[in-house]
Amino acid sequence: MKHYDKVTPDGTRDLLFDECVSREEVVSRLTAMFRSRGYRQVITPAIEFYDVFGSSAAHFPQENMYKLSDTHGRLMVVRPDCTIPIARLVATRLTGMPMPLRLYYCENVYRVEHTMRGKPSEIYQTGVELIGSNSLRSDLEIVELAASGLSDINGESFRIELCHIGYFKALIDSLDAGADTKEAIRQCIEQKNYPALSDLLAPFGDSRAAAALGYLPRLFGGEEVFGKAYELFSENGALECLDYLHGLYEDLRQLGLEDRVIIDLGLVNQAEYYTGLIFRGYFDGIGEPVLSGGRYDNLLGEFGAPLSATGFAVNIDPAAQVVGEPDPQTPDILVFSDERHLPEAVNYIKSLTENGLVAENCVYDDFDAAADYARRRGIRQLHVVDDAIEVVDVETLKGEGAR
Numbered sequence: 068m069k070h071y072d073k074v075t076p077d078g079t080r081d082l083l084f085d086e087c088v089s090r091e092e093v094v095s096r097l098t099a100m101f102r103s104r105g106y107r108q109v110i111t112p113a114i115e116f117y118d119v120f121g122s123s124a125a126h127f128p129q130e131n132m133y134k135l136s137d138t139h140g141r142l143m144v145v146r147p148d149c150t151i152p153i154a155r156l157v158a159t160r161l162t163g164m165p166m167p168l169r170l171y172y173c174e175n176v177y178r179v180e181h182t183m184r185g186k187p188s189e190i191y192q193t194g195v196e197l198i199g200s201n202s203l204r205s206d207l208e209i210v211e212l213a214a215s216g217l218s219d220i221n222g223e224s225f226r227i228e229l230c231h232i233g234y235f236k237a238l239i240d241s242l243d244a245g246a247d248t249k250e251a252i253r254q255c256i257e258q259k260n261y262p263a264l265s266d267l268l269a270p271f272g273d274s275r276a277a278a279a280l281g282y283l284p285r286l287f288g289g290e291e292v293f294g295k296a297y298e299l300f301s302e303n304g305a306l307e308c309l310d311y312l313h314g315l316y317e318d319l320r321q322l323g324l325e326d327r328v329i330i331d332l333g334l335v336n337q338a339e340y341y342t343g344l345i346f347r348g349y350f351d352g353i354g355e356p357v358l359s360g361g362r363y364d365n366l367l368g369e370f371g372a373p374l375s376a377t378g379f380a381v382n383i384d385p386a387a388q389v390v391g392e393p394d395p396q397t398p399d400i401l402v403f404s405d406e407r408h409l410p411e412a413v414n415y416i417k418s419l420t421e422n423g424l425v426a427e428n429c430v431y432d433d434f435d436a437a438a439d440y441a442r443r444r445g446i447r448q449l450h451v452v453d454d455a456i457e458v459v460d461v462e463t464l465k466g467e468g469a470r
């Protein structure tokens with residue numbers, strides 16, 4: 068029988084020292100920013116009933132969720148997303164609160180990764196949800212907050228791609244095709260698979276919607292994208308969606324974000340709860356998105372509380388790659404004592420740490436072993452607690468009365 072006792076499950080990994088520090092750094096910068104804008108933290112369980120994710124609307128395909136059963140045999144999932152449990156939480160416990168609600172979270176999500184491309188299944192995210200407002204103001208707040216957060220981590224080296232899913236919906240709804248074909252078209256647009264897309268659209272001849280869908284992956288860039296998109300298709304609600312996105316883009320330009328924000332009308336994410344704005348954030352040199360978000364005005368209604376909402380989540384690990392070399396976490400002092408002075412040594416460590424130093428307790432009984440450990444660990448000072456404190460410089464092993 069094959070044993071799996073020395074490996075971690077597919078898509079997961081252990082994180083060591085510096086990686087933990089970089090993670091914490093990203094989380095603390097972002098969450099401090101969220102709090103400074105009035106967002107408050109919530110924590111939802113890591114496991115939820117399957118029905119939360121898999122009921123009528125089924126925003127996540129069941130094959131992408133980790134499942135287990137509880138003691139009553141009921142089907143559970145390990146949360147694949149934070150936004151859906153927050154919709155459940157708000158709808159069941161917070162509808163009496165003054166709206167809008169500003170919530171943030173910092174949690175792992177788990178998504179089964181079938182591609183075998185080494186993508187993670189366990190994704191640590193921090194994000195915000197602004198619930199109870201359907202105005203442009205709230206989308207502007209959210210996109211600006213995303214930009215401020217990315218800039219706080221990586222200066223000017225980021226970009227945000229913006230889309231309005233309503234434009235795609237207007238096009239696809241104008242096409243006389245079955246649900247499977249529509250989903251196949253969406254996937255080709257998302258993956259910018261031009262040959263397969265034109266094959267799928269060929270049966271629709273010279274329909275304007277089909278022509279616009281074929282062009283969608285190329286509707287990418289700045290202001291000029293709007294001109295082209297209006298020209299390609301403006302019926303069936305498309306005009307209103309483009310106007311909305313255009314207004315938002317103008318406001319972001321006035322905020323000085325013109326060079327950071329890109330319009331990408333081909334951004335047709337899989338998470339089907341988006342109803343309006345969709346956006347993604349990238350860092351220069353990091354291939355995967357570090358941030359994703361958008362407006363979801365129907366999700367809370369599925370839980371019985373018809374409230375509009377918008378938000379985003381940052382994937383911490385790709386973001387942590389850019390925060391720079393963390394502090395090597397070497398203690399300042401190793402504190403050594405003989406057995407008779409153990410309590411004094413413990414108190415001495417406490418007094419050092421109260422003064423902002425990092426002091427480690429030595430577990431060895433003999434001085435040479437302590438000095439050897441300090442050298443290997445890069446600790447420069449060894450403090451020997453006896454009737455008095457003796458300070459020994461580890462590099463030279465010289466000090467007052469060094470032996």
Ligand SMILES: N[C@@H](Cc1c[nH]c[nH+]1)C(=O)O
Nearest residue numbers: 150359360361378379380
């Ligand atoms: N939950 C989404 C991000 C999001 C937050 N709010 C809205 N969208 C994701 O993981 O991609």
